[in-house]
Amino acid sequence: MKTKLFLALLAGVLLLGACKGSNYEAIRDEKAVSKTDAALANADSTSLETTSTKxxxxxxxxxxxxxxQQTGDAIAALTARSNGMVMHHQMQANIEKSEDIRISNDSVKRVSAFSTNADxxxxxxxDKLEDYxxxxxxxxxxxxxxxxxxxxRTLDYLSEKLKLKNRQELVAQQKQGKVIIKNPVNVMLLKDDMVDQQIGNMRTDAEVKYSTVTLSFYQSNTIVQETIANDDPSAYQLPFFKRLAIALSNGWALFIEFMLGxxxxxxxxxxxxxxxxxYRYYRRKHPAWFVSGIKS
Incomplete structure (x- = not known):
């Protein structure tokens, strides 16, 4: 009986010690997490302070x-002097109105009104945008x-930067075995997101460094006169007598073909x-046949 009482007291003492130990480990982990969160908060505030305005x-x-045309060449030269780059250049001319004036059988003067513009x-x-x-x-x-x-885009840039940092830490913990990601597809998606965030921030840095300028310019309508060949086939006719000789020749050729046919x-x-x-012979010799046939 005393032995059973002693074993019960010993089990109680061991259980109490284990509970204290687990409470101690839990408190120690909570302190570690608190310290980690504080460090991250300090790192985030430091990143916010050190991140330049975007x-x-x-x-x-x-x-x-x-x-x-001359203005387009001048803008290209100015862009090169400003250490910039022409990303797109398109010039086009549209015919607003055109009229053809006949000056001979085979020549026409074409007068056209053009509208010219460029983008x-x-x-x-x-830093050179205003002067440019x-x-x-x-x-x-x-x-x-x-x-x-x-x-x-300062806050957007900082948000992507912090998200990228969190993903990098998660990938590092996954490599060390502290975090287990069972589905390999999720790992690939996580890495793709990290690449997208890096490229997004690089694109933002490029847009901050270089400004995009869209220019559109035009000029007054231009009148252009040019002498061109007449494109109407009916205007190209032979002289009358030559056409008459050809007609007589064609008539003789048709007559020959008729005779051959x-x-x-x-x-x-x-x-x-x-x-x-x-038929004429029988009608003359036997007129009664034809008369009776008509009457019937």
Missing amino acids: LVKTADMRFKVKSV MTVRIPS MTEVAHMGMYVTMRKMDIED MANIWVFIVLAVALWML
Whole structure:
């Protein structure tokens, strides 16, 4: 009986010690987590303070010029001097109205009214954007539209940066065996997200460094006169007497063809004549047959 009581007291003491040990480990883990969270919070605040402002600038301008081609060349040269790059350049001319004036049988003077315009997209260092826009505006006769937009992407940039850091830590723990991701597809998706975030931040850095400028310019309608060959086939006719000689020749050729055709069917012609003569003969010798046939 005493032995059973002693074993019961010993089991109680061991259970109490195990509970204290587990409580101690739990408290120690909570302190570690608290310290980790505090460190992350300090790191996040430090990242927020050290992250530079991410301002993305874009600009648009539409203006009228004297010569679209010369202005396009001047803008390209200015862009090169500003350490920029022309990303898109398109010039086109549309015929607004055209009229043909006949000056001879085979020549026509064509008078056309053209409208010419061009579109350009350039990338300029952001610190030179204002000066660049001012110089481009001076190239035109007048500006019909000019605007500039500034987008602050600082918080978006910081958000992607912190998300990338969290994913990198998760991947590191997965490699060390602290975290187990059972589905390999989830690992690949996680790594793809990390790549997308890195590329997104790199794209933001590039847009912050270089501003995108869209330029559209045009000129007054241009009148162009040119002498071209007449493209109407009916205008190209031979002289009258030559056409008459050709017509007589064609008539003789048709007559010859007709005679040849008749020669090819001479047997049928002879047979038809013989039948007609036979009909006339019987009608003259036996008129009663034909009269009775008509009466019946």
